[in-house]
Amino acid sequence: MGVEQTWDVIVVGSGPAxxxxxxxxxxxxxxxxxxxxxxxxxxxxxxxxxxxxxREMLPISVQDAVEKEFDSLAVYFDNLPQPFTAQRNFPILSMVMRDQFDHLLVQEAVKLGAVLLEGQALQQLEFGDKISLHTQKKVLHARYVVAADGVLGPTAKLAGWKETRKLIPALEYEVGVNSEDFERLSKEARFDIDAIPQGYGWCFPKANHLSIGVGLFAPKKIQLRTYYQAYLQKLGIQETTFEEAHGFQIPVGARKDGFSRRGVFLTGDSAGFADPLTAEGLTNSIYSGILAGQSIAQQFDQPELAANAYQAALEERLLPELRFSEVMARFFYFMPAARNLLMPRYGQRACEILTDVFTGQTVLSQDLKKKALKKLKWTNW
Ligand SMILES: Cc1cc2nc3c(=O)[nH]c(=O)nc-3n(C[C@H](O)[C@H](O)[C@H](O)COP(=O)(O)OP(=O)(O)OC[C@H]3O[C@@H](n4cnc5c(N)ncnc54)[C@H](O)[C@@H]3O)c2cc1C
Structure with missing residues (x-):
């Protein structure tokens, strides 16, 4: 028999969301x-x-968890002699190791009074006057539950959601290389679009090693490891000093059956909020965590209003952006011949626009859609 505890809100999962x-x-x-x-x-x-x-959405500084900052990025295609690059006067990409980054965010929540119950997995949910959460150690009770347990967490399923997200496989290695290779490769954050068909490879320099990976945007069974090894060759890495492999999934298609029910609010990967074009998941995890937290906080005594507020907030920017990105992804990954034909002419412009979107300088759903409509003289989109 475990100890019972009652909370206003229990957040399941201590990632960024x-x-x-x-x-x-x-x-x-x-x-x-x-x-x-x-x-x-x-x-x-x-x-x-x-x-x-x-990074800008975060209510606190995460500088202490940032290992490197890049105010430029490079996107390589096999059929082009030079990469497309984008340069800004602020860090387009900040490199973090997630153990440090996530821990820092949790510590900030704890400073404000949140209590971390670690080493305890949610195993079962029961719905009554309150929601009961069963772990291996305790039964906890809460008025609301925020599901932030990532792509494989059980909360959504336990609360009755079906699996409607699009999940893609990705393989990531933490890689040590010799000092010459590190010096050469740690100057830029790079993406290699042809490292794998219907996906891309990335090489992200950290303080003392490289995070190198490949992601596949198609529901196919292929040997990601083979593509990773070929990618190492492409990067000119002949030998590694250490290699730690981690395979995982990324949800690049949001759930189709809503994001809250019975006092449970889905956020981040649990909701399927990674970007369908880039698989970037941190921003929308942070953003949906903020929106879910604020919706519950503002309408605490009226769960229905809290749920409506969350849905409305998601519809304002996040969901239209995901829909737009999904269309872009279909073209980018599934029409490679057309894409490669257009790249020499429009690649640099596309790289600039996407950099503006992912740095928050352009809001895809509003600015870009308006511009596209104007160009097409088409209003019914
Ligand atoms: C290979 C790979 C590379 C990626 N690279 C990038 C990148 O460079 N940039 C980017 O923006 N995004 C990237 N992403 C996506 C990003 O990692 C995710 O979108 C992000 O971590 C989602 O955050 P989250 O808070 O929703 O969940 P998570 O960060 O997954 O956190 C979920 C937490 O819930 C806990 N949990 C799970 N089950 C239970 C349970 N039963 N009870 C209690 N706790 C539980 C887990 O232990 C974990 O701590 C990448 C993903 C992969 C797989």
């Missing part, structure tokens, strides 16, 4: 617990490329 939701809830004095199956700090499979707009 959960930490920031807890931060927003604790900020207004609600009694919040973060339930985490691991003990922090814990490794999380991720390239750790935090784009500027995600």
């Amino acid at each position: 959960g930490a920031i939701a807890a931060y927003e809830l604790a900020k207004v004095g609600l009694k919040v617990a973060i339930l985490e199956k691991e003990t922090l700090p814990r490794y999380k499979t991720c390239g750790g490329g935090l784009v500027f707009r995600g």
Whole structure:
């Protein structure tokens, strides 16, 4: 028999979505617990490329967790002699290791009064006057639950959601290389679009090693490891000093059956909010964590209004952006011949626009759609 505890909100998962939701809830004095199956700090499979707009959304400084900053990025295609590059006067990409980054965010929520219950996995949910959460150690009760337990967490399924997200496989290696290779490759954050068909490879320099990976945007069974090894050759890496492999999935298609029900709010990967074009998930995890936290905080006594507020907030920017990105992804990954034909002429412009979007200088759903409509003289889109 376990100890029973009652909370206003229990956030399941201590990634960026959960930490920031807890931060927003604790900020207004609600009694919040973060339930985490691991003990922090814990490794999380991720390239750790935090784009500027995600970093800017954070209510706190994460400088202490940033290992490198890049105010430029490079996108390579096999059939082009030079990469497309974008340069800004701020860090387009900040490189973090997720154990440190996530832990820092959780610590900030804890400073505001959130309580971290680590080493405890959610196993079962029961719905009554309150929501009961069963872990291996305890039964906890809460008025609301924020599901922030990532792509493979059980909360959404336990609360009755079907699997409607689009999940793609990605393989990531933490790689040590000799000092010459590190010196050469740590000058830029690079993406290699032809490293794998219907996907891309990335090489993200960290303080003392490289995070190198390949992601596949098609629901196919292929040997990602073979493409990773070929990608090492493309990067000119002949030997490594260490290699740690981590395979995982990324949800690049949001759920189709809503984002809240019965007091449970889905955020981040649990909701399927990674970007369909780039698979960048940190920004929308942070953003949805903020929106869920604020919606619950503002309408705490009226769950229906809180749910409506969350849906309306998501519709304002996040969901239209995901839809737009999905269309772009279909063209980019599934019509490679047309894409490669257009790249020499429009690639640099596309690189600039996407950089503006991912740094928050352009809001895809509004600015870009307006411009496209104007160009097409088409209003019914
Ligand atoms: C290979 C790879 C590379 C990526 N690279 C990038 C990148 O460079 N930039 C980027 O923006 N995005 C990247 N992403 C996506 C990004 O990692 C995710 O979108 C992001 O981590 C989602 O955050 P989250 O808070 O929703 O969930 P997570 O960060 O996954 O956190 C979920 C938490 O829930 C906990 N949990 C799970 N089950 C339970 C349970 N039963 N009970 C309690 N706790 C539980 C987990 O232990 C974990 O701590 C990458 C993903 C992959 C797989």
